[in-house]
Amino acid sequence: MKKFTLQIISFLALLIFCGCAAVETATTVATDIAVQRGTITKEQAASIRTGTTAVSRSLEEFTPEQEYYIGRSVGAVVLTKYKALNDAKINSYVNLLGQTLALASDTPELFAGYHFLVLDSDDINAFATPGGHVFVTRGLIRCSRTEDELAAVLAHEIGHIQRRHGISAIQKARMAEALAVLAREGVKTYGDEELIKLSNSFGDVISDITTTLINNGYSRAYEYQADAVAVTILRRAGYQPGALVNMLQVMGRQIKPGGSDFAKTHPSPQARIAELGMSAQTAQIPNVRKDRFIKAAGHLL
Amino acid sequence: MARYISLVIFLAALSFLCLSATAQTQKTMSVQVKQTQLRATPSHLGKIVVRAPYGARVTILEERGDWKRTAYGSYRGWVHASSLTTKRIILTAGQTSQTGTVGQGEIALAGKGFNKEVENRYRATNKNLDYTWINRMEAFDVTSEQIENFVSEGRLSLGNEGG
Numbered sequence: 127m128k129k130f131t132l133q134i135i136s137f138l139a140l141l142i143f144c145g146c147a148a149v150e151t152a153t154t155v156a157t158d159i160a161v162q163r164g165t166i167t168k169e170q171a172a173s174i175r176t177g178t179t180a181v182s183r184s185l186e187e188f189t190p191e192q193e194y195y196i197g198r199s200v201g202a203v204v205l206t207k208y209k210a211l212n213d214a215k216i217n218s219y220v221n222l223l224g225q226t227l228a229l230a231s232d233t234p235e236l237f238a239g240y241h242f243l244v245l246d247s248d249d250i251n252a253f254a255t256p257g258g259h260v261f262v263t264r265g266l267i268r269c270s271r272t273e274d275e276l277a278a279v280l281a282h283e284i285g286h287i288q289r290r291h292g293i294s295a296i297q298k299a300r301m302a303e304a305l306a307v308l309a310r311e312g313v314k315t316y317g318d319e320e321l322i323k324l325s326n327s328f329g330d331v332i333s334d335i336t337t338t339l340i341n342n343g344y345s346r347a348y349e350y351q352a353d354a355v356a357v358t359i360l361r362r363a364g365y366q367p368g369a370l371v372n373m374l375q376v377m378g379r380q381i382k383p384g385g386s387d388f389a390k391t392h393p394s395p396q397a398r399i400a401e402l403g404m405s406a407q408t409a410q411i412p413n414v415r416k417d418r419f420i421k422a423a424g425h426l427l
Numbered sequence: 428m429a430r431y432i433s434l435v436i437f438l439a440a441l442s443f444l445c446l447s448a449t450a451q452t453q454k455t456m457s458v459q460v461k462q463t464q465l466r467a468t469p470s471h472l473g474k475i476v477v478r479a480p481y482g483a484r485v486t487i488l489e490e491r492g493d494w495k496r497t498a499y500g501s502y503r504g505w506v507h508a509s510s511l512t513t514k515r516i517i518l519t520a521g522q523t524s525q526t527g528t529v530g531q532g533e534i535a536l537a538g539k540g541f542n543k544e545v546e547n548r549y550r551a552t553n554k555n556l557d558y559t560w561i562n563r564m565e566a567f568d569v570t571s572e573q574i575e576n577f578v579s580e581g582r583l584s585l586g587n588e589g590g
Contacts, residue, residue, distance in 0.1 A: 189512075190459050191481075192541040199549060201564075202556040210560040221567045222577050229471045229574070230586030232493070235510035237460045243564040259564060273581070308540040325548035328541050332549070362586020364578075415581045 188256075188293060190237035192308075196331060197257015200292065203336040204253050204261055208245040211264060216244050219422030223273065224260060224280045230362040231281075231355070233288045240287075242280065249387040250377060253339050254283040256292035264426050265387070269376045271427075272411050273419040274369035278356055281363075282370070285355030291348045295338035300330045343391030350393075350401045357402065368407030374399050375406060456497075458483045459512040465504025469494035471585060472575050476504035482516040 188196065211217070224242040228234055236258040245251070248265040260283045270276040286292065296304070304327040307320075338344060344352075357367045378395035381388055392398075458479050466473030469491050477499060479485060485497035485506065493508045550556055578585055 188541070195541040195543070195546050198558065198561050199546060199556070201561045202558050205557060205560055206555060210563075217564075217567060221569050222573055225569045226574050226577055226583065226585075233509045234471060235460050235463060235507050238565060239460075241564045241567055243560065243567075259561065321544065321548055324541070325545050325552070328545050328549050329552070331541075359586065362584070364581075364583035364586075412582050418581070 187290075187305075193293065194237040194257040196328075196335070197255035197259050197292075199328070199332045200255040200335050200339070201253075201257070201259040201261070203332060204245075204255075204340065207340060208247050208249070208251070208261070208263065211244040211246040213244065213426075215422055216267070216426060217242070219418070220244055220262065220276075220280070223277060224284070227277055227281050227359050227363055228258075228284055230359045231284050231288050236287070240284070249385070250381055250389075251387040251391075252279060252283050254286045254292065256287065256290065256335070258287060260284070260287075263387075266377075267423055267426055269380055270373055270423075271376070272369065272372075273415040274360070274365045274407060274411055275373040275376075276419065276423070277363070277365045278360060278367075278370035278373045281356035281359040281365075282352045284359060285352030286344070286348070288355050289348070289351050291344055291352070292335050292339070294348075295344070296331050296334045300327070300334055303327055304331055339391075341391075346393045346397070349398065353398055353402055357404075366407040366409055366411070368405060368409075371399055371402060371404060371406040374402075455484055455486050456495075456511040456513055457516045458485065458506075458510060459514075459516065460510045463506055463510035465497060465499055465502055465506055467504060469496075469505040471507070472571060472578075473505060477502040479506070482518045484515075485511070 220242045225240055228240040238258060240258040240260065242260045242262070244267065245261050245263045247263045248268075249263050250265045250269060252260070252262040252266055254260045260280065262279060262283070266279060267276060270279060307323050307327050343349075353370065356370055360367045360369065374395040377388065378399075381395065383389055393401075458481055461481050463479050465476040465479060465485075467476055468474070479499050483499060485499045487495050487497055488503070489496040491505075494505045495508055495511065497504065497506050550558070574585075577583070
């Protein structure tokens, strides 16, 4: 009997090479058979199944639903540093523009969609949460002179979401800890102790992401990746990709060295322009795009 | 010898199950967003045939770029790949899905882990956080018609069309 149990266990190990769902189905069948043969008890079977689920779960990352909840709290922390701008005109426009751009990304559908909000600050700054919340300061909007240039800013933030940079900001040990807590979850609702562990782990995750977003900034590589996604989005949506260069040129002139905003968290605009290896937009922008930009953002410029 | 043969049969049966389970997951997927739409054409501006809720199971009939033509109950329509996952999603009590129940041992995800309950607990210990504007920004609504007008007036295009 012991030999048979061993065979089942080694076979289950082999099954890891098949898909996760297949592993779980096969595990259920294998353990059912083993229980029927009296090789293992029902309790042992249940334990093997839970173990396999935990293994396949730990190989995955957060679900879009979990990223959404992470995003909400990351956003709430951003809003302790910056106040929302209560201005329906600009917020409606930024949402219309931003959601149009999101549709041109590789990830047009997030758990609760993309949402944009202007922040009431002269700082030049923008943030994107893993849950699809995008914040852009009035100061950054002021750097853009056309719809195409503002589109470039929003597309860069969408780029961070598409490439899952927020989640990558979580320290490896924290991520492992969080996923371990999540894998231990029961079928029913959490007990108090699990809930405390989960919310502590949640707090750590939020703190890692917001420290990166607000204080340390992403790596240069991530910023260049987000710029590359922005160029793709702009091109797909019919905007002039060179608008990103225009935008960066203005930022380069306006950023205050040593400031606590983009100056601190991003590579220099000059370095980003060099990395893009493309020239500024020179072609005419259709009048309707010029007009609607001025109508929505003119009072902020 | 009989023992050996029975083991071979057992392993063969398991391998078959493994393969068929893999094939099945490729054909059927779950909606991993709050709600997605089955559309008449592979485009975000395509006419909405029906909406499918979080956790709904759809069968993949055809693929074109990032778009998948799916069957959901008696409905047929195009869904963007980013709203689907190969995982099964078990919904918690209170949420419904038209696709029926999901057996134990399959992956449970919906409403678990980092959820509203965990957020509430986190907020209770971080009272300086204010979610008013998070909720407000999530309520900003943009309709397909608005996007369609915005795109056509601005001489733009919807970059992510299938076909």
